[in-house]
Amino acid sequence: MYIVSTPAKRSAQTVMKAEYLDYREIPGQNALFLRYLYDFEAVAGWYPGGPPSPDLLPRRADEILRGGRVYPREALAACLERFNREVGAGELALENIRRLRGGRAVAIMTGQQIGLFGGPALAVHKALTVIALARQLSRDGVEAIPVFWLASDDSDYDEIAAAHLLGPDGELLKVVHPKPSENGNRMVGSVPVTAASEIFHQVESHAVAGDFRRSVLAALRQCYADGRSFSQAFGAWMASLFRQHGLVLYDAFSAGLKEQIADAYVLAVRKREEIIHALRQRSDELQKAGLAPQVQVTDEESLLFLFEGQRRFKLSSVDGRFQAKEKGAREFSEEDLIALCRRNPEALGPNVLLRPILQDLLFPTVAYVAGPAETAYFAQIGAIAPFWQVTPAVFPRVGITIVDAKVQRLFAKYQIGVRDLLGSTPEQTVRRLAQDSSAGDLIRKFGGLQADMERQTRQIGEELLPLDRGIAQLLKNSEAKMLYQIRKVRDRFIRNYALHSSDLARHVNFLHHSLYPEQTLQERVINFNHFLILLGPRLIDEMLQSIQPFCKEHQILYVSAS
Known part of the structure; x- marks a missing residue:
């Protein structure tokens, strides 16, 4: 950056x-x-x-x-x-x-x-x-x-x-x-x-x-x-x-723009099988490269929607016929659909893959x-x-x-920036800032307590293992519970600190909602x-x-x- x-x-x-x-x-x-x-x-x-x-x-x-x-x-x-x-x-x-x-x-x-x-x-x-x-x-x-x-x-x-x-x-x-x-x-x-x-x-x-x-x-x-x-x-x-x-x-x-739209739709119908084959091949290529295709394409895909009044219905190709399944299973043969394309192309619409192609046929893009x-x-x-x-x-x-200016003032107050919010929840940001505050020494002591406990229990466990494997396992299980309780107490302290330091929690929430709302840009x-x-x-x-x-x-x- x-x-x-x-x-x-x-x-x-x-x-x-x-x-x-x-x-x-x-x-x-x-x-x-x-x-x-x-x-x-x-x-x-x-x-x-x-x-x-x-x-x-x-x-x-x-x-x-x-x-x-x-x-x-x-x-x-x-x-x-x-x-x-x-x-x-x-x-x-x-x-x-x-x-x-x-x-x-x-x-x-x-x-x-x-x-x-x-x-x-x-x-x-x-x-x-x-x-x-x-x-x-x-x-x-x-x-x-x-x-x-x-x-x-x-x-x-x-x-x-x-x-x-x-x-x-x-x-x-x-x-x-x-x-x-x-x-x-x-x-x-x-x-x-x-x-x-x-x-x-x-x-x-x-x-x-x-x-x-x-x-x-x-x-x-x-x-x-x-x-x-x-x-x-x-x-x-x-x-x-x-x-x-x-x-x-x-x-x-x-x-x-009937003529231009009609020709594009007719081709989509006539070449449907070849088009879908090309799309499936591309999906395979993407997956082999470790990438997920953005649009999932099935063998029934037609690239077209049927418009009726103010509603639209996806057209699927099933057993050689085109169906608008959500519209009472209305069906068209290939020739019937081509006739509709030519007679009234504005009764049809493109899907997300065909729309940019239609755009390039209409506009000098x-x-x-x-x-x-x-x-x-x-x-x-x-x-x-x-x-x-x-x-x-x-x-x-x-x-x-x-x-904006208010966000900039808070950045200066807490010595952070946009990058510090990415991938974090407000609670995680509060915890990080609390560690840099007057409570930081105490919070770090919790970390020291955890490290000491892990070191001591590991040493004792190693000595117990040749003498009593069952007790050694019991100690290991107990260690996990004790560490959990220490973390729980630490997190409760941080939450309470943030609540009593009302400005901190409020400011962090403000920053997250302003810059990284709902964990996204x-x-x-x-x-x-x-x-x-x-x-x-x-x-x-x-x-x-x-x-x-x-x-x-x-x-x-x-x-x-x-």
């Missing part, structure tokens, strides 16, 4: 210092993602788009612009313009859509589930990354636009229904949108926002009281108004947040900005992309942890609006100036008033 000063000019509002943390030091990281970042040669055969290096973007852009593929730019631009105008996108986004229509612009893509209030902060970090990469490519002389794909057709409601904010003392506040009455298999983008006043009452009662709270909550109220669909609300929030940065939004519900799990399943996508004659390229999103849990409440709308500008999109490490941004 190392620290650098950010060279970009700062606004008068905030100052940022960046610290970079090797992903291999962060517990729980995807093994294939780590190899992709730090040992690309070992996985290059699974990622035909190339390594995530600065020369990837101009090389890919040149291949796209010189290649013979014809993209549906006119129809695509019409779809994009409709949705972006609907959600109130700014002139810069509309200008980017016009560039795409013009025929020379390429796209840097990303996407995410449409979580309540924007979901975890990583959705914003993805958008920041595509904007930064598009700007870099534009500086290199290639027209590039940043595009965010809204996964409105996802049906995992529980994944998008909650937002996590932080209260004044760092407590986690989970705000949950009520389930719709007909929730099973419903595509989340169609779910209407309801009970907005009750949701905002929770936020106003418990969220942190930052300088920008009033304006942030007002913007959220406007975006997440009763009656708006989740896709409209999420789109409006993203459009508002990135109004000055030209982010283009694509809704998975967009209509008007230079690269897709992906999180760790997505990066891992692109290894499987690479096995089947040649069927559609596309070569997906993946680029890791910038991982970010934001450290901040960006995977905390909603970005928490940081907007504390730091204001200029935070987006500041982060764009500070992040390093070509850096392989997790980026920790220390933010404070100038």
Whole structure:
């Protein structure tokens, strides 16, 4: 881990210092993602788009612009313009859509589930990354636009229904949108926002009281108004947040691209057995390399969903027929399904492996900005992309942890940092800090007592063993019980010390909830609006100036008033 000063000019509002943390030091990281970042040669055969290096973007852009593929730019631009105008996108986004229509612009893509209030902060970090990469490519002389794909057709409601904010003392506040009455298999983008006043009452009662709270909550109220669909609300929030940065939004519900979608789906049906064989082979390769495939593929896989109304159903191939098992065992022959693909392709949707391929058929995609799990399943996508004659390229999103002024003060008080929290529970951190406090000598004496007991019982046991093996074993068993009781007394003392030293326990909980909530990285849990409440709308500008999109490490941004 190392620290650098950010060279970009700062606004008068905030100052940022960046610290970079090797992903291999962060517990729980995807093994294939780590190899992709730090040992690309070992996985290059699974990622035909190339390594995530600065020369990837101009090389890919040149291949796209010189290649013979014809993209549906006119129809695509019409779809994009409709949705972006609907959600109130700014002139810069509309200008980017016009560039795409013009025929020379390429796209840097990303996407995410449409979580309540924007979901975890990583959705914003993805958008920041595509904007930064598009700007870099534009500086290199290639027209590039940043595009965010809204996964409105996802049906995992529980994944998008909650937002996590932080209260004044760092407590986690989970705000949950009520389930719709007909929730099973419903595509989340169609779910209407309801009970907005009750949701905002929770936020106003418990969220942190930052300088920008009033304006942030007002913007959220406007975006997440009763009656708006989740896709409209999420789109409006993203459009508002990135109004000055030209982010283009694509809704998975967009209509008007039937021909391109139909051809992709027909191929998925006709070549299904070959496609699944290629996927199974890739899974075998991954397992032989000691890696678990990110997406489990069975012989029944079709890569397709069937849409009916606002619900979607997985299509499986069983005995030569395609079944939507959850839809009353509705069946299609191969020819019937192909006919549906051609007649009404918008009645079908892609699964997680087919979606990026469909994206590359629609958009002149230079690269897709992906999180760790997505990066891992692109290894499987690479096995089947040649069927559609596309070569997906993946680029890791910038991982970010934001450290605000209060957290920095606590770091200084206890002489710790983000790294000290990783892989630890609050209780473990309290124990470690207590050992460095005035109680440390006493806690260490407990350790000495344990060591003395282990040494003495080992010596006595060795002398007993030739004389009485049974008593020697009894002593060994008793030792374990005595050591357990000593540890129990020590831990009880540490807990009591922390309770009586109320600041310590409270501060440690605050740090863990702020930086390592639920034993994972901040960006995977905390909603970005928490940081907007504390730091204001200029935070987006500041982060764009500070992040390093070509850096392989997790980026920790220390933010404070100038």
